[in-house]
Amino acid sequence: MPYIDLPAHLPGITGLLEYSQHTAGPIRELTQILLRGDSTLTQGERELIATVVSYNNECVFCTTAHTAAADLLLGETETCEMVKNDIDSAPVSDKMKSLLKIAKLVQISGKAVTPEAIATAKENGASDEEIHDTVLIAGLFCLYNRYVDGLASVTPANPEFYQYLGERIVNHGYNRLPQGYDHLKK
Template sequence: MPYIPLEEHLPGITGLLEYRKDTAAPIRELTQILLRGPSTLTEGERELIATIVSHRNECKFCTTAHTAAVDILLGEENTSAKVKQDIMTAPVSDKMKALLTIAAQVQQSGKSVTTESVQKAKDAGATDLEIHDTVLIAALFCLYNRYVDGLSTVTPTDPAYYKGLGERLKNHGYNRLPQGYDHLKK
């Protein structure tokens, strides 16, 4: 049960973003820019960064939600599963392996990012901006994961919930739905 009163039909992060809408607005905007804005990284690649960080933070809600988003964007479920198992043997480019490694280091601490891991990313063709965005996406999910679990929000167990959420993330991104969320009430 959540530590503060959140709307029952809005599990995970959604209830929190509706609880305090003034702080939610910039959090949503930042996420929309980073994960859906113009970028040389695909939406699938950026969602993979969100997934690996949420997975390492053991945030079940965010991990399952962003895994669903990756799977829908890539049209397969193998890549997200393999990345969570082992970045280095996962079926992604060398550049993505290097960026996912940086993201995993950010998950531990900003100070864990090494000159070597950054150099490896640059050698694999990553631009400065891609490295910047990777660090900031990873840092942002360290916020999200703590927000979601720190207030003990509800984690649905029905896989269908996450499939629906993944579709919403693909089709609408991270902006607040114009009509709000009352239609999700049972």
């Protein structure tokens, strides 16, 4: 049961963003830029960052939603599971492994990011912009995870919900749907 009165037909982050559209606008815009804007990291790679941070923050809603989006973007389901459990065994580049490890450090604390972690990422080919975006995505998802869990937003148990949400994220990005969300009322 959410701690505040949220739209019953909108679980997770969507209900929170609809509750406060004036604060949602800038958050959505930043998320759209970081996860769907121009980048040398693929959209799937950026969703992996969101997934690993959400997983390590134990935010079930965000983990499940971004796993679904990453799986769709990557065209398979194994990579997300491997990244969540053992980055080193995941079928991603050494650069991406280094960036995911930086994201996990940010999830612990910004001060947990070490010069060695940055040097390893650079040695593996990560650019300053990729490192910057990784840290910012990780920090943003810490915000999202704490927002969803801190207000006890509804976390559906039905896997079909997350499949739909993953498709919505992939197909529409992070901006508010132009028609809103009343069509989701049942």
